[in-house]
Amino acid sequence: MLVSLHIKNIAVIDEVFVEFGDGFNALTGETGAGKSILIDSLNMVLGQRTSRDLIRNGTDKAVVEAMFNINDPAVLSYLSEIGVEVDGGNILIYRDLNTDGRATSRINGMMVTAGMVKELSKLIINIHGQQDNQSLLNPSSHTAYLDSFAGITELVCEYKSVYDITKSLEKKLGELNENEREKQRRIELLKYQIDEIEGAHLKLGEEEALSDRREFLSGASKISEALEFSRAILYTNDENVHDMLSRVSASLSGIARYDLELSDFESKITEINFELDDIIHRIHAFADSIDFNPRELDMIEERLDLINSLKRKYGADIGEILKYNEKAKAELETIMQSEELSKKLENELSENLQKQTELSKEITQKRIAAGKLLEEKITFELSDLDMKRVSFQTEIEPCEFCPTGADRVEFLISVNAGEPPKPLSKIASGGEMSRIMLAIKSILADTDNVPTLIFDELDKGVSGRAAQKIAQKINKISSKRQVLCITHLAQIASMADTHFLIEKGMTDSVTQTKVIRLSKDDRVSELARIIGGAKITQLTMDSAKEMLEMAEEYKIAENGKSNQC
Known part of the structure; x- marks a missing residue:
């Protein structure tokens, strides 16, 4: 159950702390007092998207804390899964919202995501408002109501998984089979590209080696001429450097004995001559190694042109071209094997459709059985809500496979005896919709374990005897x-075990909303206000007191409990 709610800096609420009771808690107050703010605050703390406009003017952060006491194993198991520790069944959910849009959520002090809180909220609280009445007018929501009553939500989820696989297989099969001409065009293009790339016999590093060789060959003639000239000057001419140095060395050798410096001259010239011999030998070897063929340069240019042409089509370098080729071959193989793949997908689709059909039939059977029981229960509940001549019908008709099965579910109603049932949107008034929704929620409440239900102005369009029945x-x-x-x-508020007044007032020229737990005497005054409006007479007070006493007598007669205020 929801034990308490702490709200700070939300709209016109400065700060309130409310401790709720077991059983029936009623909240009343003037229009505009801030009753809807409590629902907004609950939605905020339960992880729903919340506008920054909800933050009270002049403050930078809104805070809501909700304390629950839950001992449901399913709830405790979920909290354990997300790493939240629980002591004595107490669950404190905290959320703050800053003016910059940042929000923080915690459960028992542990930071969690809003999504985690949303999942938890499904297990611990249900909030029903006028939007639920509107959803009831939309037949697309009726399937979910029936499935919830039938207890087949998990079965429908299993079917949905199979249905999604079916749609995926159908899409893949369609893509394989559509536009045969386009497929043939693609095959021809891929074959041409593969032949063009593989016909070039590309090798990694080839382009760089060819560029280096081209650079060398482009200067081969100049290199050859320079080497030949150098060899002639140094050695082969009649008058060459080598011979001249040899004569110089011989001349110095004849006088070296006369002075040490002359001996050093002769030694140095001899060393230079030896080094010159080595250089002449290397120049000779290099010149002889040059095999210059003008046609080779043309061949290299042609090869580089081919590589550049392939680069423009398939990639920035030879590596990328080769990768493109592998990708093209893989695509071609996939297309060429499409018939085999198509057959495989058809078999998978057939098997999946069979499973989908079996599940949909099971769902339909359970819906039909549950539909009849739901008709009886809702008709009984509506009779109990002073709609004795109403006939409620669950219409289930076959349709094409859809995410929820192969059924179209719609609730029909006849509010007058002898009239055929028609869609709710064409028959039911606002007050009747409120009672139909209450009947459905009352029945569904018996099928789940959610411990707290919140009704936000369920009584819209209702008065008199119908209000008493609600x-x-x-x-x-x-x-x-x-x-x-x-x-x-007043009829609904008088039946409460705990009654709160939501009141708006002024404090230091600032509007504030307060939530006040009413005593029995205060309840009489509040019921009188609801009954009589602006002017409250003694007769109105007496009527309010009588209404409260009658409600207490009814509750004691029904279940032995009385008002707990």
Whole structure:
């Protein structure tokens, strides 16, 4: 159950702390007092998307804390999965929202994501408002209501997984089979590209080697001429450097004995001559190694032109061209094997469709059985809500496979005896919609373990006897779980076990909303205000007191409990 709610800096609320009771909690107040802000605050702390506009003017952060006490194994198991420790069943959910849009969520002090809180909220609280009435007018929501009642939500999820696989297989098969002409064109293009690349016999590093060789060959003639000239000057001419140095060395050798410096001259010239012999030998060898063929340069230019042409089509370098070739061959192989793949996909699709059909048939059977039981239960509940001549029908018709099965579900109603059932949107008034929704929620409440239900102005469009019946129905629901109900009707508020007044006032010229837990005497005054409006007479007070006493008598007669204020 929801034990308490702490709200700070939300809209017109400065700070409030509310401790809720077991059973039926009613919240009343003037229009605009801030009743909807409590629902907004709950939605915020439960992970719903919240606008920064909700933050109270003049503050930089809004905070909401909700304390629950839960001992449901499913809830405790989920909290354990996300790493949250629970002591004594107490679960404190915290969320703050800053003016810059940043929000922080915590469960029992541990930081969590808003998504985690949303998942938790599904297990611990249900909030129902006028939007639920609107959803009931949309037939597309009826399937979910019926499935929830039938207890086949997991079965429908299993079917949905199979259905998604079917759609995926159909898409892949369609892509393989569509536009045969385009497929043939692609095959021809890939074959041409593969032949062009493989016909070039490319090798990694080839382009760099060819560029270096071209650079060398482009200067081969000049290199050859320079080497030949050098060889002639140094050695082969009649008058050459080598011979001249030899004569110089011989001349110095004849006088070296006369002076040490002359001996050093002769030694140095001899060394130079030896080095010159080595250089002449190397020049000779290099010149002889040059095999210059003008045609080779043309061949290299042609090869580089081919490589550049392939680069423009398939990649920035030979490595990328070769990768493109492998990719093209893989694509070609896939296309060439498409018939085999198509046959494989067809077999998979056939098997999946069979499984999908079996699941959809099982779902349909369970829906039909549940539909009949739901008709009986809702008709009974509506009769209990003073709609005795209403006939409620669950229409289930076959349709094409869709994400929820092969059924189209729609709730039909006849509010007058003898009239054929028609869609809710064409028949039901606002008050009737409120009672139909309450009947559905009352029935569904018996199929789940959510401990807290919140009804936000479920009584819209309702008055008189119908309002009394709704009050009695909420009282019945509250005997099994906690109920919070925001209401404008005295009949409903009088049935509550705990009654809160939401009141807006001025403090230091600042508007503030307060939430006040009412005593029995205060409840009489509040019920009188609801009944009588601006002017409250003694007769109105007496009527309010009588209404409260009658509600207490009814509750004692029904389940032995009385007002706990």
